[in-house]
């Protein structure tokens with residue numbers, strides 16, 4: 072770990088690679104505890120992580136990402152450049168967030184989900200008119216296509232695929248395909264498979280992160296692992 076960054080109000084794990092010009096544990100007005108960053112994080116320049124936020128191990132983070140306070144980010148999460156995560160967000164293990172995504176406060180995202188580039192998530196139905204923050208809840212093994220917008224208070228179930236550019240203003244049940252504006256949904260066609268491929272989720276980090284896969288994710292728990300193992304012949308992974 073180098074020490075070029077100016078602000079390090081954080082507890083940082085082992086074997087982290089933190090670029091110059093990264094702020095960890097940014098002290099906002101009401102901060103109470105330093106940020107916590109897990110082992111083997113790779114954080115590129117220009118990123119700011121606020122105090123009171125906890126990040127799991129093997130975090131991969133691109134340039135110019137803002138992660139505000141009281142976020143809980145699971146292990147093996149990947150966030151590409153230019154994303155904004157407002158405070159009080161929970162993100163599950165192995166979630167991949169592509170570039171230029173906006174995630175407002177009170178959003179919850181389950182495990183192994185993929186958020187495409189330029190996705191916008193909202194949390195306020197009538198801003199400046201009626202108070203009421205309603206966070207979005209996104210399940211496990213979800214794919215949100217590029218440029219989609221997810222409206223305030225929407226719940227998206229597990230194993231949902233949302234098409235590029237969709238405008239999702241109503242809940243989407245598990246195992247659905249949704250697309251269009253406003254989005255309509257139907258049962259997920261078989262060609263989409265049963266889940267996001269854990270191998271792609273955990274090993275395909277990004278072009279600029281060529282860390283070889285040490286296979287350790289295979290020994291860890293993640294959503295749907297038992298079914299994935301039985302569907303893929305357990306012997307292959309022993």
Ligand SMILES: CC(C)(COP(=O)(O)OP(=O)(O)OC[C@H]1O[C@@H](n2cnc3c(N)ncnc32)[C@H](O)[C@@H]1OP(=O)(O)O)[C@@H](O)C(=O)NCCC(=O)NCCS
Pocket residue numbers: 187188215216217218232233234235236237250251260
């Ligand atoms: C929705 C999606 C999954 C396609 O689903 P599909 O069932 O294979 O659909 P098809 O390609 O067979 O198209 C079926 C119809 O839906 C339309 N359609 C496809 N994707 C659409 C979308 N995102 N929004 C609106 N209509 C769409 C097609 O034009 C076609 O219309 P037609 O029947 O009038 O010709 C895909 O188009 C998509 O949006 N993928 C997300 C890609 C992405 O964002 N990747 C991010 C990482 S780069």
